[in-house]
Amino acid sequence: MALNRNHSEGGGVIVNNSENVLMTYDHIEITFSDIEPMPDAFKGTKKGSVFLTPYRVIFVSKGKDAMQSFVMPFYLLKDCEIKQPVFGANYIKGTVKAEAGGM
Numbered sequence: 001m002a003l004n005r006n007h008s009e010g011g012g013v014i015v016n017n018s019e020n021v022l023m024t025y026d027h028i029e030i031t032f033s034d035i036e037p038m039p040d041a042f043k044g045t046k047k048g049s050v051f052l053t054p055y056r057v058i059f060v061s062k063g064k065d066a067m068q069s070f071v072m073p074f075y076l077l078k079d080c081e082i083k084q085p086v087f088g089a090n091y092i093k094g095t096v097k098a099e100a101g102g103m
Contacts (some may be wrong), residue, residue: 014053023052041066072096
């Protein structure tokens, strides 16, 4: 995972030359839990867009927040579950491990 490395000033995403964006989803909310101690950048619910590439998921927040972008490479995602409640929005729940030098 990496924090604030893949966003542009205009609110877009920056990807490597060897990858492309497969899908984009707007109006996404992301929440972090089970982090001790919880850094300010991870507190609260963040709203923005998600960009899916062949190698990772990139979240880019909307507005001025301490977290402008958050990158989750697929090889660092563990225990992912897709939830589809009857009354509520669909969501993905899982664990992202920290990458050495990623934050």
